[in-house]
Amino acid sequence: MQAAVQNFKTEATALPHADALLWLTPAQTLSGDGAPAWIAALRDTGAASFAATGLPTPAWEGWQYTHLRPMAAAAFRFDAGGDVRAQDLPETLLPDSHRIVLVNGRLRPDLGTALPDGVKLTALMDVREPEEELATVGDLAASPLLALNCAYMRDGFVLDIAPHRDIARPIEILFVAAGDAPAAYPRVLYRFGENSGATLLERHSGAGAHLTNLYAGVVLKQAARGRYYRFIDANDAAVHVSRTIVRSHKASDFQGFSSVSGVAAGRQEFGLQLLDRGISSSIGGIYMLKGRQSHDFTILADHFDEDGTSVQHFKGVIDDQARAIFQGKIHVHRPAQKTDGYQSHHALLLSDQAEASAKPELEIYADDVKCSHGATAGMLDTEALFYLQSRGIPAAEAKALLIRSFLNQVLEKLTHDDARALYAARIADWLGAEVEADMAGLGMAEEDAA
C-alpha cells in the first residue's frame, strides 16, 4: 500500500500548474451574463484563488490519499450543450415524491413536478440578497474545488421549507448529466425553517463521463428536522466532488446519508456545524468500489455549543484495485460542554490490491465531553464463509450475503424506512443478480414470523 501511495504522489505532484488556467478559461464565457453582483464578485474571488493554487496535490493537508487523476485527465466541458427529454429521465426513487430536476447543473422547472405548499424554490441567479450561507465560502485557498465551484457560479437554487411546516412526501432533487463529458458546478441551499420538517432525496445520475462539482448548504433553524439522503449512481467515468455544509441551530435534528455505487473518482466533504445547544446531527454513508475507482469521504463535525450530539457512521467495500479514503474529524470547541461525538469507519477489502486509508481525528478543547471513534479494515471472514457454504449456500452467494450484511448494518440507524430500503436495494444491485430480491429488506421475514 505504501508503495502505491508513493507512486501516486510522484505523478500528481507533476501536474503542470498552468492547468489551473485551462480549468478556468471556459468560466470567462459567464462574464456579462447579468448575474447579481454578489455572484459576479464570488466568481472573481473563486477564479483568482484557483489560479493561484491549481488543483490540490497529495502534498496538501487532507489530500494525501485523494485521487484526482481522473478529474485532471478528462476533458470535461462546461456548457457542453447536452440535454435530456422528460421520457429519458429515470423514475423517481420513490413513487410518491415531488421532484426538482437539474440537467448538467442547470435548474429545469419544465422537467420537475409542482412543489407542495410550504416549499419555495428560487433559482440561484434570482437571489439578489444572499444570506450568509449562500455567499460565505470560507478559506478558498485551502479548498480549490470550492474555488472552482465559485468561479463557475450560475446554476443551482435555494429551497425553502416554511417554518412550522411538515412536508409529508419526500422531495427528490435529481441531478442528471447529459451530452459529451459535461462539467457542472451547481450550488444549492436547502433551508429548513423553524420547526419545519422534510425529507430530501438527492440523486446524481447520467451516463458517460461527467464532472459534478457541487456545493450544498443545509440550514436547520431552531427545532427543524431535516433528512437528507444522497444517492450517487454507479458510473465508471463520472467524477463527483462535493462539499456539503450543514449549519444546525438550536434543538434541530439532522440526519444525512450518502451512497456511492462507483465513480471514477469522488470526494464528498461534509461539514456538520452544531451552532447552538441541544442539536443532533448525523451523517453516514456507504461506498462500493471496484476496478480502479476511488472515493473519499471527508467529514468534519464542529461542536460550537453545549449538549450536542454528532454521529458519523461509514462503511464500504472495495474490490479489485479500487481505493477508499475516509477522513473524519470531531472538533469540540471550548464552550461545547456535554458533547457526545461518535465516529466509525469500517472497510471490507475484497481483493489484495484494494486499498483503504482512514484518518480519524479528535480535537477537543472542552473538558466534559464523550467522544469516541472506531476504524477497521479487513477481509471477508473465511470462517463465516465456510459456515455458510457448509449449510449449502454457494460460495458466490455466501460472499454476497456477508457483504450485504456488513453494509446493511449502517442502514439500521436510518429513521426513514423507504430511504433505508432504497439504500439496501443499491447494495443488492451492486452485488449483482444472484442476490434474491426478497432478501433486500432483512427485517421483513422476521416480522412475519413474530
Place this chain on the structure above:
Amino acid sequence: MLKIENLRATVADREVLKGLSLDIKPGEVHAIMGPNGSGKSTLSYVLSGRDGYEVTDGSMQFMGQDISEMAPEERAALGLFLAFQYPVEIPGVTTTTFLKTALNAIRKANGEKELDPASFLKLQKQKLTELGMSAEMLKRGVNVGFSGGEKKRNEVLQLAMLQPKLAILDETDSGLDIDALKVVADGVNALRSPDRSFLIITHYQRLLDYIKPDVVHVLAQGKIQKTGGPELALELEKNGYADFYGEAA
C-alpha cells in the same frame, strides 16, 4: 452411506490423518472418540470440505459419490451436515434469512422447488416448537450474543431444518452444562431415523449417555485404533487414551 478408505489428509503441509477408514450405514450412529490432537476436528473439516484441508490419499464416498473434490456447498446439497464445535457469529444476517437461504440453496441444487416465504416460516415455526426453542433468537444476527448452549441449539435447529442424510457433530458437548446437553441430545435423538446417520465426534463419554451410539471408534495418531460397541466408550472413560498413544508411536 459414508465410506472412507485409507484416508490421508494434511493441514498446512502437516499430515494429520494417516490412513483412516470408516464405514457408516444408513440409520447408524457412530461415535469417534479420541484425545486432543488425534485428528478429530480435522476429520470433520476434511469431510465437509473446508479450505486448507487437503486429501492426499485414500477415498471418501458419500451417497455413492466421491466427495473429495467437491465444494462444501455441494457436499451439503448431497446431504452432509457439520454441527460446528464453535458455531460462527455472523452479524447482520438474521438466523431466519440464513436458514431460508440455506434451505432454498439445497432445494435448488437438488432440483426441488424453492420454498416461498410463507411455507418456509411455517416449517421454521414447526421445528422451533418441536425443539422447544424461542422465536426470539431468529431475529438476531446468526449466533450473535448467543450463549454456548444457544449456539449449539441453533446448530440443532439448522439440522432439523435442513434434514441432512449424515450429520457430523463435532464436540457438540463442549462448553455445555448438563441441562443444555440434554436439550441438544433430545433434539438430535428426535431426528434419528432409519435413513439418517450420525457421526459424533467427542473427547468425553458424557454425551454418549444421552445419544446412544451403535458403534464407537477410537481415533489416535490420525487413525482408527479400535472399534467396538458402546461399552468401548465406558472403557475409555475409565482407562483414558494412554494405551493408544503407545500403540501408534
